[in-house]
Every structure is written in C-alpha cells, then in structure tokens.
Amino acid sequence: MATDYVAHRRVSPVTNTWLVAATIILAAQGIVAQKVRVEETLEAYPAESVDLRCQFVDGGGTKLTQVSWIWEPVDGQRDNIAVFHPTYGQSFPNLSFKDRVVFLQNTLENPSIRISNLRMSDAGRYTCEYATYPSGNEQGTTTLIMLAKPKNSANAVTVQVGSKSVVVAKCEAADGKPAASIKWLATVGGNHSMSTTNGPDGTVTVRSEYRLVPTAADDGKEVTCMVEQKTQERPWVQSLKLSVEYPPSVYIEGYDSNWYVGRSDVVLLCQATGNPAPSTITWTLASGPLPETVVVENNKLTVRKVDYSVNTTFICEAKNKHGASRQQLSTFVTEEERKMVQGPQTGAVIGGILGALLFIGLIVGVIFFIRKLQQDVEGPPKHKPPPPVKAGSSTEMLNKPSEPPTATETAPLSPGEVYYEPTGGEPVTNLDDESSGALNGGAPPVLDNSAREFNDAAAGHHNDLDSSNHELPAANISRGESFVSSAMYV
Ligand SMILES: *[C@@H]1O[C@H](CO)[C@@H](O)[C@H](O)[C@H]1NC(C)=O
Numbered sequence: 001m002a003t004d005y006v007a008h009r010r011v012s013p014v015t016n017t018w019l020v021a022a023t024i025i026l027a028a029q030g031i032v033a034q035k036v037r038v039e040e041t042l043e044a045y046p047a048e049s050v051d052l053r054c055q056f057v058d059g060g061g062t063k064l065t066q067v068s069w070i071w072e073p074v075d076g077q078r079d080n081i082a083v084f085h086p087t088y089g090q091s092f093p094n095l096s097f098k099d100r101v102v103f104l105q106n107t108l109e110n111p112s113i114r115i116s117n118l119r120m121s122d123a124g125r126y127t128c129e130y131a132t133y134p135s136g137n138e139q140g141t142t143t144l145i146m147l148a149k150p151k152n153s154a155n156a157v158t159v160q161v162g163s164k165s166v167v168v169a170k171c172e173a174a175d176g177k178p179a180a181s182i183k184w185l186a187t188v189g190g191n192h193s194m195s196t197t198n199g200p201d202g203t204v205t206v207r208s209e210y211r212l213v214p215t216a217a218d219d220g221k222e223v224t225c226m227v228e229q230k231t232q233e234r235p236w237v238q239s240l241k242l243s244v245e246y247p248p249s250v251y252i253e254g255y256d257s258n259w260y261v262g263r264s265d266v267v268l269l270c271q272a273t274g275n276p277a278p279s280t281i282t283w284t285l286a287s288g289p290l291p292e293t294v295v296v297e298n299n300k301l302t303v304r305k306v307d308y309s310v311n312t313t314f315i316c317e318a319k320n321k322h323g324a325s326r327q328q329l330s331t332f333v334t335e336e337e338r339k340m341v342q343g344p345q346t347g348a349v350i351g352g353i354l355g356a357l358l359f360i361g362l363i364v365g366v367i368f369f370i371r372k373l374q375q376d377v378e379g380p381p382k383h384k385p386p387p388p389v390k391a392g393s394s395t396e397m398l399n400k401p402s403e404p405p406t407a408t409e410t411a412p413l414s415p416g417e418v419y420y421e422p423t424g425g426e427p428v429t430n431l432d433d434e435s436s437g438a439l440n441g442g443a444p445p446v447l448d449n450s451a452r453e454f455n456d457a458a459a460g461h462h463n464d465l466d467s468s469n470h471e472l473p474a475a476n477i478s479r480g481e482s483f484v485s486s487a488m489y490v
C-alpha cells in the first residue's frame, strides 16, 4: 500500500510537505495535537489523477465513527464527495465526482482517496473530516492547485514596407496556469505589446505582438519568441523570419566600357531584388526592339557579336505585385578595342601614377606588418621575465593592477589563450572602475550579438566571475602580487 502512494505521487516538491506541515501545526498548536494528517498543498494537471492522503493518528482513546471528504471549490461552498462508514461502507454523494473518486484503503484510519480524470475546475480545498467520540469532529485540509501547460505558438506576419509601426510577429501562450510570460529577442528595432485573457477555468492566455516600422532591410531578419511558465522545464523558444514585402529594385552589372566592333559574347546582368522575388524581368532598348545579335535568357543579356546596333541604351525592368523598377544603361561601341585607342602617353601617365600609389601602399603595409610582428613577439608577458615589482614606484604600482582585470572583462577567454596588451594600459587609478573594461582591444569578441542576448537572458552576466579563472598563472603571479600590494599604497 505504501508503494501505491509513491507510484501515484504527483508534484514532488510538495508531496513530502505533509509530515513537515503536520509538525509545524503541532508546534504551533502546542498541546492540542493535530490528529488528522493531510498534505497542505498539491499540484496537479488536468486529465491526470491525484491522491489526497489522510490519516488519523493518535487514535488511542478516540472512537472513530465516520469519515468524509468535503470539497470547497470557493469559500463557503461545501460539497461532500466521499464518505466512509465502517458498517455502511463507501458513499460518493456528489455526482460530478462519483465515478472519479475511490478510497485507496477500506479503513477508517486511512481514508485516502484518489481523484482521477482531473479537471481545472477541481481546484479548491479538500477537507478530510472525522466524526469522533468523545472529542467531536476532527479535520485536516489539503489545497489542490490545478496547473496547466500553455499551448505555445508563434508566427510571422507578412507586411509591406511602410512608414507606420505594424505587427510583424505574434506569439501566444494559450490556456496556461499560472499565466506564462513572453519575451522577444531581436536584433531589429521595434517593440512589443502584451495582452492577457482569462479563461473560464482559471487558465490564462497570454499574447504578444512584435511591432516595427518595416523597411526592406528587415525582410528575412529573425526575431525570437520565448515563453516561460512554471510547468515548463525550460523556456519554449521559436525563431521567426520576418517577411517584409517591397517593390523591386534593379541594377545592371557587367558593362566594362569596352565594347568594340567584333567583340563576341559580352554579357549584361539585370540584378533585381524584391519581396516577393520579381516575377518578370524584361530587357528592352530605349530606341525600339532588341537587335538580332542580342540573346536574352532570364536576367542575362548576351551580345553575340558587338556591332553598332548595340551602340544604344539598354533598359532592364523588374516587376512584382508591389510595383516595377527599371534601370537603363547606355553603351558606347568603339571601332577598336579601348586599350588600343588610348594614347600611349596618357596610358603611361596613368600607369605611372597607379604604380607610385601601389608602391607607397606596399611600403606602408610592410611597415605595419613589421610593427605588428614586433608587438606580437614582445607582447605576452609569458615570453618575458616578470617585471621588477618591488622596485617600481608607487604610481607604477597603481597603474599596473588595473590591466589584468580589464583584459578579461570584455569577453571570456578560452583557457590557455590570453590576449594581453602591455602598452594598451591607461593610467587608471580607480581599481574598481568596471567601465574601463572596454578599453583594452586585446580580447576579441567571442559571442555574436544574438548569442550574447540569449546568454544574458538565460544566465545573467556570469562572465565576469568566470574570466578570473582563465587568467594565465604567469600573469597572475606577477600582476596579482602588485594588485594585492597596491592596497597598501592607496
Ligand atoms: C512602440 O513603437 C511605436 C513606434 O515605433 C510607438 O508609437 C509606440 O509608442 C511604442 N510603444 C511602446 C510601448 O514603446
């Protein structure tokens, strides 16, 4: 029978409170001992079952006549749902519980019951009440809390580019108890609204709408809805891709300004973006129909053989349901290839200037590279004997300690990988100044924005604590010493 209890136990955190509760009540009431032991609170879900345990203790001189379970859905309404009499047997007077309640044991000392096929409306207070002689009625009450997992859903709303803030995504946690909370994680600008609706059975539906002023750049961006609720082990998360519709925009690419008579297979591409993707892309000439030497395949226009018929203006037009966009390109056909046409003098001058620029750029690049190389070699303290800490002046002592913490605050470092810039330290005298953390450029950002948002939301800023564990031992010893000793100088 005892194992039977365990097998049907519902929500674990509260199940073991009944002894504790009884003890507390005993202590509170002093001499007047609580004779009817029940659990204080139970939580359960619809469609499942719950065991309401009850036991009469210290039966010594007390004569038990009969026991009843009384249900109080709201204050003042008392419904008898189960009665046990040693001679007359079991009775279930309330119709709505009649087929759902059983006594787990057929004894007066342990009239525990099980209610199965639970409903949200079964929530309330359940009192195990004994009729005894000579002390009269004895009772104990259990509060049954009905919980409900929310039904979560989220969807993006297709919108058009515009200048007003509109709903672009929706998220809903329906019929939950207790009410769920909804959060949004997004890199696009915008805000959200929240609304709740109470269901008839004590459940709550929470809805949230994400709004922004939609631009073409927002199309395809992600927003994430996160639903948290007591009955969920972890937050429910769904990412949504925004759909912002906008008319096409078009540009022609591929023209190299070197169309000469006789050149073959030159290509122009009409690049068009839009949401929905442009359904039709058309090539035309400003002056009339396309010449015979031109072949069009989707957005690609090929001139098989360049002649003066393509010394003209090409137009590309893209359409979707929100509009059309066109761009035109004037081509200039020469008799001969352009590099031949160019005077040798002009070519030489241009070449000379370009060469000089290139040479200067190269030198600057080499200088930077060498400097960087030198810094990297001298940089990390592990390649260098520790600085003479004791010999340093007091200002030096003040300046140095600020370096290791700032190096590790901006981002978590993986073990064995320390970025440390000894020349980058600024004379920061306030050791507690956390805001100076961003000064050091040595530590690369490890998380991208969205991942960081998730981490922050889920775990808070624990990086600061972690980072101290990742410091190199070498850096710790030399720098750490001065860090400690600096306290004496301040
Ligand atoms: C949300 O943004 C819109 C415009 O983008 C603004 O009109 C509205 O007041 C904002 N609502 C809240 C709650 O900030």
Ligand SMILES: *[C@@H]1O[C@H](CO)[C@@H](O)[C@H](O)[C@H]1NC(C)=O
Pocket: 308, 311, 312, 330, 331, 332, 333
């Ligand atoms: C090509 O077109 C340009 C105008 O775009 C015009 O000035 C030029 O004379 C044309 N060349 C020939 C050979 O038709």
